[in-house]
Amino acid sequence: PGPLNIDAERYLELVKPLPKSASVFVRSRVIGIHPRGRGNGFVEYESNVTDADGDVYVKMVNGSFRRGVRELGDIEPFQGAGATYSQKIAVPEREPDASVVQWIPGNQAHIYRLSGDYNPLHIDPGAARFGGFHEPILHGLCTFGHCANLLLGILADGDPARFRKIKVRFSAPVFLNQEIDVRAWHDGDGRAVFEAKVEDRVVVSNAYFEYSA
Incomplete structure (x- = not known):
């Protein structure tokens, strides 16, 4: 395996509902490159899903x-x-207003590979050790999806039409065959700050979720 590219942060915003039938376009660009510790870099890409006129959906x-x-x-x-x-x-120093736990099964990374993310870090023990992990880790976007789905369930009655935004930082790896505990605190109408923990480790931090109240 070669040098690693590791998912660190994600932001997703539904600007307006996607049409059931239409031609859409994805326009991507690099928006920033910043140093992160010794010998590492942090690169951010912005991608907009638009219609033919450039109006943004996502x-x-x-x-x-x-x-x-x-x-x-x-x-x-x-x-x-x-x-x-x-x-x-930061999250408040008190018990969360809502929380939910989800089991991450042992085959979750194998199934998520079907989305087209074939990074060997998530399935090859050798690649994982090269990256400094004792075993393969779950895809960041898979963790992201679990958090979004769980928060939608406990904050917005599971209604996808009420989703607006989610922002996360992957602060520690999630391994397979573990429970992820998503803990949320209300932060105004239609907004919650949250974190996700596996046992005593915070694996998602600096995060918020916005929805139609």
């Missing part, structure tokens, strides 16, 4: 860690440039 941002060009940690120090969606979001 906005997506992917922030990823680049942990090397030829080998891990070989990126030279550099000055960052561009915009960022990354932000610090």
Whole structure:
């Protein structure tokens, strides 16, 4: 395996409902590149799903860690440039207003590969060890999907039409055959800040979820 690209942060916003039948376009661009620790970089891409006139249906941002060009940690120090969606979001120091637990089965990463994400980090023990993990880790987007679905269920009666935005940071890996505990705190009408934990580890942080109240 070569140098790793690791999913670090995600943002998803439903600007307006997608039509049931239409031609849509995905327009993507790099919006920022910033240093993150010694020998690593953080790159953010913005992708908009639009109609033919450029009106946006969905906005997506992917922030990823680049942990090397030829080998891990070989990126030279550099000055960052561009915009960022990354932000610090603290959760209250009290019990959550809502919480829900989901079991992550042992075959979850195998099934998620069917989406087209074939990064060996998620299925090959050798690639996982090369990246500093003792075993393969769950795809960040799979964790993202679990969080969004669980929050939609406990905050918006499971109604996808009420979804507006979600922002997360993947702060620690999720392994298979574990329970993920999503904990949410109300932060105004139609908004909650949240975190996800596996045992005593926070695996999703600096996160919020917005929905139609």
